[in-house]
Amino acid sequence: MLKEFAWKAFENTGDITTYMFFKEIEEKTKAARENEITRDEVATTHH
Incomplete structure (x- = not known):
C-alpha cells in the first residue's frame, strides 16, 4: 500500500526523493x- 502511494506520488511529481x-x-x-x-525452508529442514 505504501509502495503504491509512493509510486503514484512519484508519477505525479517526478520528485527523485519520492522515487x-x-x-x-x-x-x-x-x-x-x-x-x-x-525461515520457512530452515523450519522444514529441521523437523
Whole structure:
C-alpha cells in the first residue's frame, strides 16, 4: 500500500526523493520476503 502511494506520488511529481523512497520500500519488501522464505525452508529442514 505504501509502495503504491509512493509510486503514484512519484508519477505525479517526478520528485527523485519520492522515487528513492519507493525504491527503499521495494528493497525492504523484497528482503523481508526472502527472509520469510529462508525461515520457512530452515523450519522444514529441521523437523
